[in-house]
Amino acid sequence: MYRIGFGNDIHRLESGKTLILGGVKIESAFGAVGHSDADCLTHAVTDAILGAAALGDIGLHFSDKDARWKDADSFVFLRHAVKLVKEKGFSVVNLDSTINLETPKLRPFIAAMRENLANAIEIEIEAVSVKAKTGEKVDAVGESRAIKAEAVVLLERKSEIK
Secondary structure (H helix, E strand, C coil), rough: CCCEEEEEEEEEECCCCCCCCECCCEECCEECCCCCCCCHHHHHHHHHHHHHHHCCCCCHHCCCCCHHHCCCCCCHHHHHHHHHHHCCCCCEEEEEEEEEEECCHHHHHHHHHHHHHHHHHHCCCCHHEEEEEECCCCCHHHHCCCCEEEEEEEEEEEECCC
């Protein structure tokens, strides 16, 4: 049995904040604003995994109203989502993701993001795609006011859980 999940996330950008994507700290004049570490890419991947297994979304499991998650490492959320789908007998087959950010250029960081995500979701790096796009100076992303990420995952369950 296969399941497909889609996740997306968007965060405002502010001067003086840290920019973390796929667990990689990126030098930038602007960083994402959020309750946790605001890792937009990892949040989108987490939502895709949870959605594929019909387990709700990241906010259901990690409310931004809960002080425990203030400044939390987003990989805690991702590993929890992987644990939940494994308990249902699923594993991640592949991940395709896109980050929308005007600046800085992300190409130098993509290999590290792919490696971090592959390790967390327990698949080979060859099954993890991370792409970066600009907003072409259009809308909040293009005006450097926001960052957005989208992710699609394929889950596979090889046998029914007894």
